[in-house]
Amino acid sequence: IAGITQAPTSQILAAGRRMTLRCTQDMRHNAMYWYRQDLGLGLRLIHYSNTAGTTGKGEVPDGYSVSRANTDDFPLTLASAVPSQTSVYFCASSPGAPGNQFFGPGTRLTVL
């Protein structure tokens, strides 16, 4: 693979279910990010990680958690999904913070 991959591409989820969105990069970038993008609101940062083993909260962290066990992977977990979490989720990475961010293809999540 080259760049960033995300899985799944899209998902329909029942409210209250737990869901993990996967993100993997092969560029050995230190920093990784999770954003959600909603119409008219632009990209909003959920969580970030400046280096493996560390994470931080962004603008809209409630209802989401992340982990960064190694450099390549940065999964985002919704513990108990709610309809307001319906959005397109983008994972991104950069060599350092902030740096030029490279984005994955996105995951379109619908919570019913």
Place this chain on the structure above:
Amino acid sequence: GQNIDQPTEMTATEGAIVQINCTYQTSGFNGLFWYQQHAGEAPTFLSYNVLDGLEEKGRFSSFLSRSKGYSYLLLKELQMKDSASYLCAVTDSNYQLIWGAGTKLIIKP
């Protein structure tokens, strides 16, 4: 609070020039990015400005005035493939990117 303003939508003609403006108010400033995002796709990097002035890259140029909290993206010789959203983002004092809502650019033949 932190705020980035861009026009919601602009229309231009193929072959023409268009300027997309971005004004910002952020806690600190460590650079300004422009990204392009085609419908249904991920954003891709276009330009980065940290000092005042104009940065030119082919048909695209980006300008920054830190004292005015202002930037613009200039697109020349517009092509149909330039139809996309253009996102302005500013790096704040915590080195996080603050994003504008984006400007949807429609190119007409």
